[in-house]
Amino acid sequence: MTHLTLSLLLLLAAAPALAQSRPSTPERSCAANRQSVATSGAIVLGTGGFTYDRFVRDRRFCAHGEFLEPAFVPSRDNPQCFVGYRCKVDQPWD
Numbered sequence: 042m043t044h045l046t047l048s049l050l051l052l053l054a055a056a057p058a059l060a061q062s063r064p065s066t067p068e069r070s071c072a073a074n075r076q077s078v079a080t081s082g083a084i085v086l087g088t089g090g091f092t093y094d095r096f097v098r099d100r101r102f103c104a105h106g107e108f109l110e111p112a113f114v115p116s117r118d119n120p121q122c123f124v125g126y127r128c129k130v131d132q133p134w135d
Contacts, residue, residue, distance in 0.1 A: 063087045066114040071122035074114060078125040086124070088114050096125045103128035 065087040066074045077084055083102040087093045096112050097103060109126040116122040 063093055066116050071116040071119040074116050074124045097128055098125050106131050
């Protein structure tokens with residue numbers, strides 16, 4: 042019974058971490074979205090509806106063999122806001 046109670050308490054303590062929201066780019070200004078990427082280095086942002094992606098400040102936040110692709114997201118004041126980059130896997134045929 043003690044193990045069950047302890048397990049339930051641990052599960053409840055972890056629940057808020059599972060429900061963390063990500064900032065939604067269309068609801069924020071372009072400058073705020075860009076600042077979030079610059080400050081965090083790497084961050085997951087919602088890009089509208091149920092879509093999201095990971096955006097990075099520079100190559101240090103990508104894995105070995107990945108390259109940077111410029112990333113543009115919709116924002117409250119700019120439909121094509123440059124926020125930073127996405128890490129993309131290098132294709133062997135490129």
